[in-house]
Each structure stands twice: as C-alpha cells, then as structure tokens.
Amino acid sequence: MSTIVQQSWKRCQESNLIATQKANDQIISTSRIKEIIQENHPLIRESLPLFNKLSPFLLSTEHIALLSDRNGNIIHTVGDPVFADHAQKVQLQIGANWQESNKGTNAIGTALISQQPIQIHGEQHYFRENQFLTCSSAPIFSPAGELLGVIDISTRKEYTHPFALTIVCMIAEALQNRFLFADAERVMAVSGTYSGKRSQQWLPLVGLDRDERIVGLNRSAKQLLGADVLGKELDPQHEGHARTLKDDRRKMWPSAPLRARAQTPPVPLKPFPRLAGSCPLFLQAKILAQKAAQVDFPVMILGESGTGKELFAQMIHQTGPRAQEPFVAVNCSSISENLIESELFGYEGGSFTGAHREGRIGKFEAARKGTIFLDEIGDMSLRAQAALLRVLQEKVVTPVGSNQSRPVHARVVAATHRNLPDEIKAGRFRADLYYRLKGVLVELPPLRKRSDILELAENQIKQIAPERSISLTREAKAMLTSYSWPGNVRELQGVLIQAAFLTDEDEIDCEHIQLENLEEGPASSEIGMMSLRETECQAIKKALNASGGNVTQAAKLLQIGRNTLYRKMADYRILPQVNQEEL
Numbered sequence: 001m002s003t004i005v006q007q008s009w010k011r012c013q014e015s016n017l018i019a020t021q022k023a024n025d026q027i028i029s030t031s032r033i034k035e036i037i038q039e040n041h042p043l044i045r046e047s048l049p050l051f052n053k054l055s056p057f058l059l060s061t062e063h064i065a066l067l068s069d070r071n072g073n074i075i076h077t078v079g080d081p082v083f084a085d086h087a088q089k090v091q092l093q094i095g096a097n098w099q100e101s102n103k104g105t106n107a108i109g110t111a112l113i114s115q116q117p118i119q120i121h122g123e124q125h126y127f128r129e130n131q132f133l134t135c136s137s138a139p140i141f142s143p144a145g146e147l148l149g150v151i152d153i154s155t156r157k158e159y160t161h162p163f164a165l166t167i168v169c170m171i172a173e174a175l176q177n178r179f180l181f182a183d184a185e186r187v188m189a190v191s192g193t194y195s196g197k198r199s200q201q202w203l204p205l206v207g208l209d210r211d212e213r214i215v216g217l218n219r220s221a222k223q224l225l226g227a228d229v230l231g232k233e234l235d236p237q238h239e240g241h242a243r244t245l246k247d248d249r250r251k252m253w254p255s256a257p258l259r260a261r262a263q264t265p266p267v268p269l270k271p272f273p274r275l276a277g278s279c280p281l282f283l284q285a286k287i288l289a290q291k292a293a294q295v296d297f298p299v300m301i302l303g304e305s306g307t308g309k310e311l312f313a314q315m316i317h318q319t320g321p322r323a324q325e326p327f328v329a330v331n332c333s334s335i336s337e338n339l340i341e342s343e344l345f346g347y348e349g350g351s352f353t354g355a356h357r358e359g360r361i362g363k364f365e366a367a368r369k370g371t372i373f374l375d376e377i378g379d380m381s382l383r384a385q386a387a388l389l390r391v392l393q394e395k396v397v398t399p400v401g402s403n404q405s406r407p408v409h410a411r412v413v414a415a416t417h418r419n420l421p422d423e424i425k426a427g428r429f430r431a432d433l434y435y436r437l438k439g440v441l442v443e444l445p446p447l448r449k450r451s452d453i454l455e456l457a458e459n460q461i462k463q464i465a466p467e468r469s470i471s472l473t474r475e476a477k478a479m480l481t482s483y484s485w486p487g488n489v490r491e492l493q494g495v496l497i498q499a500a501f502l503t504d505e506d507e508i509d510c511e512h513i514q515l516e517n518l519e520e521g522p523a524s525s526e527i528g529m530m531s532l533r534e535t536e537c538q539a540i541k542k543a544l545n546a547s548g549g550n551v552t553q554a555a556k557l558l559q560i561g562r563n564t565l566y567r568k569m570a571d572y573r574i575l576p577q578v579n580q581e582e583l
C-alpha cells in the first residue's frame, strides 16, 4: 500500500469508521444540489466540453467518469449505463458525497485530502462494499492553485484501464488551461530550463492581469517558475522567450505604463460573434446599431442587464470604420469615485499614493482612434459625470497630476440598464451629459418580450455543445418560453449550460432546466409547469412501487431508458425502494 493510502486508512480508523459496515449513504437534497451546481458554475462550464468528448469512449466499457466539487459532492457523471447501475448501489452518483469521512479511503476523497492524483484499487478501499471498484482521481486546481474539485474515472476492479489515471490527470490539466484562457487578460507560453521534473505534456502557460502581474499558471509553468511568482511580474528572462497566445488588452484596459504604450503591438480582435435572433423588436435595434456603426455620433444603448448591450457595442465598433483601432470597455459602476479620473484620463508618475512610478495612460487615450464603451453609465457619480462631460465638450483629457491636455479621438458608446430620464428627474444624472451621450438611442428588448427565445436557446445549445446534437423536448420549450427571464440572455446561457451538463442524452427536458423564479414567470402557473415535474415525480414513485424497487422494470413501465430513469431519480431525490419518500 502506498503511504497516501496507509495514511488514509489511519485517518479512517481514527475517525472510528468500521470497514465492514455500510458507508454513510446520505444523498444531498435537490435544492442543495442546485445550490452546489450554481456555486460551481465555472467548474461545470469548463468541464462540460471535456466530459462531452469523453462520454462516447466510456460507453460499453463499464467505466464512468465523475466530477466532484471541492467538498466531495458528485455533481456530474457520464459513462456506461451498465456500470452506472452497479455504481449506483454504492452511491457513485450525483448528490452523493465521497469525502473520506463519509466513504473511507476512496479515490475522490483521498485525492481531495492528499491533493494528488491517486488510483484506489479494489481492497485499498476502506469500506468492504467499495472493494469491487477501481477508481482513478485527479484534483482540479485553478490557475491560482486553488483546489476546485476532482475528476474521477471508476470501474469494476477487473476492468481497470491501464491509462485511467493518466487520463484523469490530463483532463485536470486541460481544465486548468481552460480556466487560464477563460480568466486571464493575457496568456503567454513561456520556455526556459526546468529546474525540477520536466512535464512533457503541456506548454508552460502563464496568465497575466491588466497590470502585467501573474494571476495564474499551469502545472508545467509552476515547475518552471515556482509557485511564488503569483502576483509578481514575469521575469524579463522568461518574458524574452515568451509567446503571447491570448491578449485581451485591447478589448479591456491596456494598462501598460506610458513608456511602454508605443511598444504594444496591435492585436487582432476576435471575430465578431453572431448576434442571434429574429424577433422584430431585436432586429429593429440591430439595424439601428448597424447604421450607427457607419457614422460617428455617440450611441446610447439601453437595456436590462444581460440583454446584450456590450455585444452591441462591440458590433458597432467592429462593423464600423474604427474596427482596426482598440475597443476599450469601462464598467463605470465598478470604478471607485476617487479613482475615476485617473482611470479615465490617466495620471503622471507619483501623482498619488499607490500610483505607478511611470504613470498610466487613461482609458480614453488607450482607445486611441477606436471606441470607448462606457458601460453602466447610469451608475456614475455626479463628480465623475462632471469630469466626463468636460472631456466630451472639450475633446481633451488632462491626466491627474499633469497640466498638459491631450486630444481625445475615441468614439463614445455608452450603455445603462437604468431609466436615465427618471435618474435625471431624481437629480442623480446630469441632463446635459445625457443629451451629449444620447446621439443614437438603441433600445434592446428584454428576453421575456422577445418572440425568438427558442431560436436563441437552440443557437446557444449549439455553441455550448457543438459536438452533440442536443434538442429541446416540447415540455422544455414550453418551460423556456413561459419563464420571465429576469437575467435575460445571460441567464438563458447559464440555464442551458447547466441543462446540457445535466443531460447526457440528446435531449434537454424540464428536469434539466433549473430556473430561479419559476413561480414568477407570467404563464408558468397557467400552463402548470411545476405540476408537470410533480406528476413525473409521482409517476416514477408509482412505477418503482409497482416494480418492487426494480429500476429496470420501472423504466419499462414508464417507457423510458433505465439510465434516464436513474437521472430523473437523482434529480427528484427518489431512492429505488418501495414506499420511498423524497429526501
């Protein structure tokens, strides 16, 4: 037995776990699972494509793959339904908790404690009931080194695949890289001489923030540079050999010091994403924005949060004559009142405590002849509004601590979810600024008023899981069109990511769709969506009772696949015993 396994057995004995007894088999409640899925949204979002790729390889191999959060809760499974059936007996299923304190020595729980990849083979499992398994797990770390969860591949001990452990390690590393690309402003591949063991598989990747500080690195980069480089600037020795793989500094805030500005090479913008939708209200706004892109008037985009305001601003930039220049997005609500002037107009070196020695250019200058997108303009303080108005009137900025003005060439596109005329009446927004910004007014409809919700949903599903052809059932479509969508397209995206994650078949059904305020949807009660779930739940319970708890027979009675039934049971927290109650 390896030292890790020995230490784990010792912990189990010290916690008075009895190997011959049943392990703790509590399943967490449906509402808690929903919360856990919400909490782990980024982990799920990044894992989904990898699980989708893995899934076909596991079919008919008696293997399943599982994803657990950092607390050992299983939040996703894919794999061979035949083995899933056996696995269910020991709760290798969604909603079970595989922490060592519950399940004794096991690959998920022990990988979480040891923070190392591990394979637990047959009798190495502490509880006898788990000794028919061999499970291979690898911890998943964020690029900043935070433990996020575990990826596991399990099977009967006699079927263990020789590369199972290698595969989970590769998936965990691929996930770390996906996080790096999703979160860092700039990703660089570094090279150099390795001091420790060389990792053959992955390019050493480093993620940098807008201030050029290292915010994340993958395992190879950690071996090369050491973990203590987090928060520091990249050593020039490595920077010299580094290749930039992703650079969003033109989109957001290019925070390079003044002197470095001229050296920053132009970075091509990503191709513009298609703005999906055929609803007349939406098309009207799109046509207006496309026209506005060709002229230089200021544009004001109005719409609730998540309706696509930033996407529209990007479209205006990228389809207009300034497309080759930077697009700089500024979220006015997230900049503190004290810093707004230095953020927008820049500052001279040493002009205030905490300032960079070399000084910084402001966002107006960073946008050069491109577009500055002032998001959440309605949340700007009156002081900042006054400063902004001056810039728009005089077309110059004066960096903090300087007495020299610099010309502004950028085009301004502003957006807000607030009703600015109301804000003006309440004295919170300056009327003169409103009229300066308002040039062309583009109003985006909230999703609940759009007639193309299903078209958008189908479009999103294709983007989320391009390699699967997932469709929506009739009931799922009714559910989506009857909901009020307070979070608009962004909420729809989140719901569909979860749904695609929860189904491992080619259909998204109501059980996979988790809506926050279902009761608030205008028509949901009218068409009885909750009772649909309730009816399905009752039908499953009845079928299980009629079949004496035999899942295969119950599935036949219900005319659905056994695997589908298992997933529905997990969703409704139904155990396969007679007269079971919801947990």
Ligand SMILES: Nc1ncnc2c1ncn2[C@@H]1O[C@H](COP(=O)(O)OP(=O)(O)OP(=O)(O)O)[C@@H](O)[C@H]1O
Binding pocket: 274, 275, 276, 277, 303, 304, 305, 306, 307, 308, 309, 310, 311, 312, 375, 417, 489, 490, 493
């Ligand atoms: N018509 C559309 N087609 C495809 N995706 C869309 C569409 N509209 C919005 N989205 C997507 O919805 C999400 C939210 O869009 P965006 O960030 O532009 O909204 P917003 O109105 O600026 O939100 P906020 O006010 O919260 O900043 C993004 O992921 C965007 O890609």
